[in-house]
Structure formats: C-alpha cells, structure tokens
Amino acid sequence: MLFNSYAFVFLFFPVCLILFYGSKRAGKARTGRAALILLSLWFYGFVNPDNLPVLLGSMAVNYGIWLLMKRSRVFLWPGIGVNLLALFFFKYTGSAFVPLGISFFTFSQIAFLVEGYKGKLKNTGFGDYALYITFFPKLIQGPIAFPEEMEEQAGRALRAPLDWEGFYRGLCLFILGLSKKVLLADVLGGAVDQGYGNLAALNSWDSLIVMLSYTLQIYFDFSGYCDMAQGTARMLGFSLPVNFDSPYRAANIIEFWKGWHMTLTRFFTRYLYIPLGGSRRGRARTYGNILIVFLVSGIWHGAGLSFVVWGMLHGVLYVVTRWRMDVKKDRKEALGRSKVQEPGKRLLEGGKHALCVAATFLYVNAAWVFFRAPSLKEAFRLFSGIFSFRFGGINRELAGCFNLDEFWYVIKVLHIDRWQYAHYILMAVILAAAVCLVFFAETAAAAAERVRPCAFHAAVMAVLLVWCILTFSNVSSFIYFNF
DSSP states (O other): OOSSSHHIIIIIHHHHHHHHHHHHHTTOHHHHHHHHHHHHHHHHHSSOTTHHHHHHHHHHHHHHHHHHHHHOGGGHHHHHHHHHHHHHHHHHSOOSOOOTTHHHHHHHHHHHHHHHHTTSOTTOOHHHHHHHHHOHHHHTTOOOOOHHHHHHHHHHHHHSOOOHHHHHHHHHHHHHHHHIIIIIIHHHHHHHHHHHTTGGGOOHHHHHHHHHHHHHHHHHHHHHHHHHHHHHHHHTTOOOOOOOSOGGGOSSHHHHHHHSSHHHHHHHIIIIITTTTTTSSOHHHHHHHHHHHHHHHHHHHOSSHHHHHHHHHHHHHHHHHHHHHHHHHHHHHHHTSOOOOOGGGHHHHHHHHHHHHHHHHHHHHHHHHHHHSSSHHHHHHHHHHHTTTOOOOOOHHHHHTTOOHHHHHHHHHTTGGGSTTGGGHHHHHHHHHHHHHHHHSOOHHHHHHHOOOOHHHHHHHHHHHHHHHHTGGGOOOOGGGGO
C-alpha cells in the first residue's frame, strides 16, 4: 500500500488509529501490539498478496534462528548467511518476482540477529520481534531502525495516553512529506522519464534539465517518504530515526553522506565498516574499508554495473576527501598550534564554502546519472548530450511535463499563454522552487517541530492535503520501492 493513496488516507490509517487507540483506551497493550502487527501485514500485502508468504517465511526462519542462538551463539553466521542468500536469490538471479522492500526488512532481520548475539535483546518476545520487523511506516522503505530503538519505545507507545500536540506535529510532517512526493517528486519524475525515453532528441539544455530533475526527484521522493513514515509513526506514539538532513547543502562528499540516507550509513558503519576494522588499523586499511562499504552500497541498490559505478564514484571521492582532511590534520599537528582565522578572510572563506557546495552538488548530480540510467550506455548518452554543447531551444515536450493543469489554467485565464515562452514558465518556476527548497528551506521535520496548533497553520496544512489528494490519480510509486 502507498502512503499516497486513497486506500491509505481514507481506509487503512483511520482504521489503524481506531483499533490502536481503542485498545490502549481499554488498557490492553498486547491487543494494541497485535493490532499493529496485523495491520502492518495488511499494509504490506495490499497491492500484491504474494509478498506476504516471503515476509512471514523470513520471520519464521529468523525467529527460529534467534531461539537457537539462545542456546548457542554459533548460529549467528548461518543466520546472516540465510538472509543474504534470500536477498541474493530474489534481487540478483533474474527472479521474476522480487518481494516489496526485501532489502529493508532483510537488513532489519540481520540487525535483530546481531544485536541478539550481543546480548541486547534478552527479554524480547515474539510480539516485540514481529512488531519490529513489520511496523508498517518503516517496513517497505525505511528508515532502518535498530531493534533496541523500537523495543525501548514500544512499551511506552503501547501504554502512554494520546499526545495531541505530538499527533498534530506528526500529521503536519506527514502532509509535508506527502506534498514533497506528490507535488514535486512526481512532476519532476515525469520530466525525467520523458528525457530518458528520448535521449537521442536531447540537446545540452535538455540533458542538463533531465539530470537536475532526477537529482531533485530522488531527494523529494525518498525524503518525502521518510517524512511520511516518521509522521505516521509519531501519530501512533513512535519515533523513527531521521534519514535526511539537507544533504545537498554539503560542502564535500563526507558531509553529503552525513545527511543522505543516514540510517543506511549507520547500518553499514555498525555491521560492515567497524567489523572490517574501521579506522583502527591504519589509514590505508581505513581507505580500503571505505571503498568496500561503497562497493557494497552500490551492489545493494541494484545488480547492474551502473550501480557499482555510482557507488565507486562516491567511494573514491570520499577517500580522496578523507585523505586531504588527514593531511591537513597532520600539518596542523606538526605546527603545534591552531589556525586562527583573520577577520578579513571571512568573506573569502564564505565564497570558498559556496564554491565547495556547488562543486559537491554538481558531482552528486553527475553520479545520479549512473544511478538512474538503465545501463552505462544510456548514462554516457546523457553525458554526450550535455557535452555536445548544442544549446538550442528546450524541448517543448520536456517542458510540457511541468505544465500542471491547475497552474496552466491560471496562465490561460491571465492570457499569458499567448507569450511565445509561456510554455516554459512552469518549468522554470518549479525547478527554481525545488532548488530553493533544497538549499535554503528548513527540513520538513524541523518545520513540523516548530509549527504550533493554530487556525492559520491548520488551514495551510488542510489546503496542502486536499491538493495532494486531488492529485493522487497522477502519482507514481516510490523510487526506493525498487530496492
């Protein structure tokens, strides 16, 4: 089931709230937990019931391994192996059926086994385990939560009374995330699909617009989903970890990964980078471990060679950036004093920072081409279009993807459509607005925390919600459903 669907907004979530809070009001925490688990299974199997046997089978096998681990911890590695084999079978052997969200719930299973191995989950029962794996806000696309995080708050959320202020802020966060997905990501996605479907017809301007549009689309799509997941969880009294923190404002690739898909980064840090030795065995080993993490990240996203290229583009630049930072640190330690910034250099430093942000953003744009393109051939065709330096008129069909009916109607009423460049107005406005939101606006989570229950804010949220609902017929699934 999609968050951005009539079924979720008008049926599933209202039923969920009634059953969950009804059971809490009756003082039955176990009933509330059972209701959430069953509702999560309904959420997961709504679009395709064939997904359910895989999820339930995975749960049965992993809980069985957990019980065996209580007797002997030797079962940890076989348990991890079983999960990785299942993931490999469905994603990388050309299987005609790939269960929805298998990468995300497989990682949750691995986290559960590892944390159980460490002795952090001694009192975890099947209900706690099942809720951790199936909890519908995070089940399909994350954020990736650790089991101890869910276990700590589950008991509190299942017993605490309804927090109306928290509920309101969760609702606002859901609406803001929904707006990012429906009103921005899907519009940008239409232009991206049109561009990649007609690469041969693109000139340099067209190619640049397609590249930028995907960079913006994947951010608003994925972060919008995570905002909705966090908002939904908060309305139920749960708190999911933050997954995005203004990543495109990063001045280098290390800062970018501190703000992009943060829960995946910490998952790989805890379960891959640190076990490999982390940064404890010298710099050469550290750089090698970093490259391994990015290689695995690329493979995790998809079986194509283009995903490996995407991962290594980030990995290589990350290592180079880390090396430069290490060299600067060595020089600073050799001088034996801290560098004092002179007041006259502040303006220069500000300009340097802006250039670094622009360069990092441009590099990330280029790397996303390999992530989105169906193959390396198509990726290089888009780059070929950019570097052909054919800066002619922008393709009208590409620009037309931005011409939303509700805004185009206003343009026609005002007779602006008679202007020869009218067809490009909405493209320019939407791209400019999206770029401004990325670089200058606060995050949706910060905005939701700052909002106060009042008539004005409620009216704004109501307008956004109604606008999104009226646009549901044109929406697509989320990009990360494919992973």
